[in-house]
Amino acid sequence: MSISRIASATIISSLLTLSCPLMAQTSSDLAKQAQNPLANMISLPLQNNTNFNVGPEERTQNILNVQPILPITLNEDWTLITRTILPITYISSGVAIGDAHLPTPLDDGYVFGLGDTTLTGWISPSKAAPLTWGVGPVVLIPTSTDAVLGADVWGAGISAIILGMPGHWVLGSMLSNVWSAEEDDGSRAVNLFSWQPIINYNIPEMHGLYLTSVPLITADWEADEDNRWTVPIGGGLGKVFKIGKQPVNGQVAAYYNVKKPEFGADWQLRLQLQFMFPK
Numbered sequence: 001m002s003i004s005r006i007a008s009a010t011i012i013s014s015l016l017t018l019s020c021p022l023m024a025q026t027s028s029d030l031a032k033q034a035q036n037p038l039a040n041m042i043s044l045p046l047q048n049n050t051n052f053n054v055g056p057e058e059r060t061q062n063i064l065n066v067q068p069i070l071p072i073t074l075n076e077d078w079t080l081i082t083r084t085i086l087p088i089t090y091i092s093s094g095v096a097i098g099d100a101h102l103p104t105p106l107d108d109g110y111v112f113g114l115g116d117t118t119l120t121g122w123i124s125p126s127k128a129a130p131l132t133w134g135v136g137p138v139v140l141i142p143t144s145t146d147a148v149l150g151a152d153v154w155g156a157g158i159s160a161i162i163l164g165m166p167g168h169w170v171l172g173s174m175l176s177n178v179w180s181a182e183e184d185d186g187s188r189a190v191n192l193f194s195w196q197p198i199i200n201y202n203i204p205e206m207h208g209l210y211l212t213s214v215p216l217i218t219a220d221w222e223a224d225e226d227n228r229w230t231v232p233i234g235g236g237l238g239k240v241f242k243i244g245k246q247p248v249n250g251q252v253a254a255y256y257n258v259k260k261p262e263f264g265a266d267w268q269l270r271l272q273l274q275f276m277f278p279k
Contacts, residue, residue: 027208031240034249034274035170035200035210037161038081038124038134040071045249045274051265059092061265063115073126081122081134087115089149113145116152120159120176135160138176140190155180155190163198172198191221200238208240215255223261231259232268249274 033039044066051061065085072080090112119141122134138159144150155178163172173195180190195217202210213235219228236253251272257265 027240028202030247030276030278031202031208031210031238031249032165032170033278034238034240034276035198035212036132036163036165037069037083037172037174037198038122038132038163040073040079040081040126041069041279042071042277043069043274044277045069045272047270047272050269050271052268053266055092055263057092061092062090064088074123075126077126079124079126080136081124083120083122085118085120086143087117087149089113089115091148111146111148113149115144116150117141117143118178122159122161124161130166131162131164133160133162138178140178140180151180151189153180153189168202168204170198170200170202174198188222193219193221199235210238212236212238212251212253214253220261227261229259230257230261230264232257234267236270247276247278249276 033041034043045068047065047067049063049065051063053059054061065087067083067085070082072082074080090110092110117140118138120138121136123136124132124134136159138157140151140153140155140157142150142152142154144152157176157178159174159176161172161174163170165171175193175195177193178190180188182188196214197217199213200210201212202208215232215234216230217232218230221228232255234253234255236251238249238251240247240249242248249272251270251274253270254267255270256267260266
């Protein structure tokens with residue numbers, strides 16, 4: 001059974017069963033914490049992204065992002081929120097993720113392994129406020145196990161978040177840009193911009209059930225203009241529940257790419273389980 005089918009079955013079963021729901025107030029609070037990248041809470045999101053119709057052969061690409069989030073208290077005023085993304089990737093023949101507009105044939109018909117790791121650290125005020133924010137460095141670490149799975153270079157950049165939680169809403173914006181060193185001709189192996197709008201609505205009296213839209217908009221500045229942007233639209237449904245005594249945030253969403261590189265995916269199915277460890 002493929003990773004995407006296993007993840008789909010696990011998440012959908014958990015969302016439908018909900019055999020051990022949390023108390024209403026607790027689940028609502030945890031839902032907002034789960035939707036806040038700057039929450040002072042250890043968590044382990046497992047986000048599975050299945051991309052459809054990728055490359056000239058219109059294959060399927062699966063990326064499981066293992067992304068632990070660890071807050072570190074610096075002092076009474078400031079907290080460092082670290083997020084590491086480890087992409088475990090399966091790619092069919094004719095599909096490459098580093099340069100989706102330049103597909104790479106694969107001798108064995110597929111490749112499976114670890115991509116490049118991204119480590120982000122946001123420094124954020126510790127005290128509660130109507131608007132919370134964070135800013136800090138992002139580092140690209142060349143951990144890919146195959147040349148098709150990553151750029152195989154070190155990179156660095158900056159990331160920033162601003163977030164508000166008025167009423168039942170969680171609204172925010174996350175931006176970053178990562179660069180690698182310039183080559184002799186002035187080009188870079190990596191010069192990637194990303195912007196992630198955060199739009200969540202927590203449905204009143206629904207015990208942690210919420211609507212979500214968190215598309216990942218990217219621009220590869222090294223690509224030509226026709227193959228630079230990936231712009232998805234869409235959304236889905238999330239729910240906070242318990243597996244035994246363990247609070248979990250489950251999520252199902254779909255995004256259609258209204259703008260994409262020539263051989264980019266048409267659409268994406270996102271399934272997520274986030275294990276939360278509140279204080």
